[in-house]
Amino acid sequence: MSTLTFLGAAGTVTGSKFLVEHERQRILIDCGMFQGEAQWRRRNWDPFPIDPATLDAVVVTHAHLDHCGYLPSLVREGFRGPVISTPGTAEVAAIVLRDAAHLQMEDAQHARAGGYSRHDPPQPLFDAEDAEAAIRLFRPSDGRVGLGDAEVTLYRAGHILGSAFAVLEVDGRRLLVSGDLGRRQHPLLRPPELPPAVDTVLVESTYGDRHHQPVDHAQLARLITTTAERGGVVLMPAFAIDRTAVLLHELAGLMRDGLIPGLPVYVNSPMALAALNVYRAAVTNKSAELRPEVVGGPDPFDPGTLRLVHSVEESMRISDPGRPSIVISASGMATGGRVLYHLARLLPGKRNTVVLPGFQVPGTRGRALLDGARALKIHGRYVPVRAQIVGLSEFSAHADSDELISWLSSAPRPPETVYVVHGEDHARAVLARRIQDDLDWTAVTPHHLERVRL
Known part of the structure; x- marks a missing residue:
């Protein structure tokens, strides 16, 4: 049996x-x-x-x-x-x-x-x-x-x-x-x-x-543009595997079409950078898993302003870059990783926006933000949440x-x-x-x- x-x-x-x-x-x-x-x-x-x-x-x-x-x-x-x-x-x-x-x-x-x-x-x-x-x-x-x-x-x-x-x-x-x-x-x-x-x-x-709604490219473009106009930073806690690559592909398209300004795009996650290398190798090798249009077009992951953050020192500098920018960092549900340092610095600022592009498991910081938390516990201390919080499940x-x-x-x-x-x-x-x-x-x-x- x-x-x-x-x-x-x-x-x-x-x-x-x-x-x-x-x-x-x-x-x-x-x-x-x-x-x-x-x-x-x-x-x-x-x-x-x-x-x-x-x-x-x-x-x-x-x-x-x-x-x-x-x-x-x-x-x-x-x-x-x-x-x-x-x-x-x-x-x-x-x-x-x-x-x-x-x-x-x-x-x-x-x-x-x-x-x-x-x-x-x-x-x-x-x-x-x-x-x-x-x-x-x-x-x-x-x-x-x-x-x-x-x-x-x-x-x-x-x-x-x-x-x-x-x-x-x-x-x-x-x-x-x-x-x-x-x-x-x-x-x-x-x-x-x-x-x-x-x-x-x-x-x-x-x-x-x-039911997933189709990706609203115009909505994301407006979100990024209005955040930039008020001098804020768009932080995207993203899964290092696949989601970071998908977001870079989306941002590259929006910038090519002139729908968002040419902001610096920082990827700040050692795992995301390693995974991005795997995805890029798959494009180069024309992997059968990838769509034909992905392997046959321009670099699908570089909007032209891509900055890959490797060191902890660089990571600390971009936690408060002093100018509008987009930061993609792991983990996707804010359970750990470098994104916690960015959240600690950016959540108190009303000019900033946190975009959660995927499913957030109950009990995670990401889910707490989606549910309207007014403060978030990070490394043993509570951080006030004044930034704009937006969930985009269509990127799931x-x-x-x-x-x-x-x-x-x-x-x-x-x-x-x-x-x-x-x-x-x-x-x-x-x-x-x-x-x-x-x-x-x-x-x-x-x-x-x-x-x-x-």
């Missing part, structure tokens, strides 16, 4: 981990960190539900922390098997995991110096050595991979570079795990491949209860409700069961109801640690 256990992303939009067991074989699909509210983050510190040394393999759909960020902890606890991913995911995950380890260690140092941790002494969840050990386990592949009695195939998901959805065949059954699905109109990446015939589907539901790289339903409906035949995961409870419930009503399929919202038969 083959079973599936939901070790994460069941009741929350983070921490994706799905355990498949068949006889003596154990395969984990995705290995994400929990993020956001304290009730979820604390789960990162809980003992893993099984002995990690008994896992035969981990399959990673893509390189975002909520899908791969727990790998160093898993390795620290004894996992030594292969990590299966696409080549693009292996390359980007190395950047993400190294940065995550750096931030974990840095945050522990800040907490130790500031005395605001509940732990004494504050410890990182994992360190650089754990991250390097996890990176060495990656076994990238573009085709089918045999895993003992099982076999996994990765298909293009169009969410970020290297992203995939996974189809695992075991004991005569086929399980599809969507990972994060991209959008048909992603400005850089080709859309997701269509799903094959399977018996069971795990589908994400980040935007399962919402996640498929919305209609796109998810359309993608599911393109399957050659209905699956026996669809498990709706990786979403807040309301989003999961709405998408499950749509699957039942629109497709007449069986859709379930599983509970954390629930175990089912495949």
Whole structure:
């Protein structure tokens, strides 16, 4: 009997981990960190539900922390098997995991110096050595991979570079795990491949209860222009992977069309700069993941005023540049990284604007800003929020409700069961109801640690 256990992303939009067991074989699909509210983050510190040394393999759909960020902890606890991913995911995950380890260690140092941790002494969840050990386990592949009695195939998901959805065949059954699905109109990446015939589907539901509006280029142009006219800075907390590249592509287009002034555009995130190099290499190599118009045109990421910030000293200088500018910095939900220093300096100023171009998990600083927080706690101190705060969810790289339903409906035949995961409870419930009503399929919202038969 083959079973599936939901070790994460069941009741929350983070921490994706799905355990498949068949006889003596154990395969984990995705290995994400929990993020956001304290009730979820604390789960990162809980003992893993099984002995990690008994896992035969981990399959990673893509390189975002909520899908791969727990790998160093898993390795620290004894996992030594292969990590299966696409080549693009292996390359980007190395950047993400190294940065995550750096931030974990840095945050522990800040907490130790500031005395605001509940732990004494504050410890990182994992360190650089754990991250390097996890990176060495990656076994990238573009085709089918045999895993003992099982076999996994990765298909293009169009969410970020290297992203995939996974189809695992075991004991005569086929399980599809969507990972994060991209959008048909992603400005850089080709859309997701269509799903094959399977018996069971795990589908994400980040935007399962919402519909994306088309990107309003004129609105963003007005926002940037009016901020510049009042002498302010536009700060964009952005995910280092993909979102920074997408925003640069958008700004390059707006400047080429004369819709915004030629402001300096600073990218201030070591991880974003490393990821930008990967995206630029993909353009140069004419990657099959990219849209043809992206690889055949001008530099898609340089508006002509691009400034890449490498050192901490440069980072401190542009926290208050003294003239209108655009600053893109990570992390995208303001959970850590250099963006916190920019927020601390820019949030008190009424002339400035903070643009949040993507989903903000409950419990993060980004979500607090969207919800109207009047003060934000940064490095143990509260900072007043007087800057203009704007959310632009249309820049999300996640498929919305209609796109998810359309993608599911393109399957050659209905699956026996669809498990709706990786979403807040309301989003999961709405998408499950749509699957039942629109497709007449069986859709379930599983509970954390629930175990089912495949």
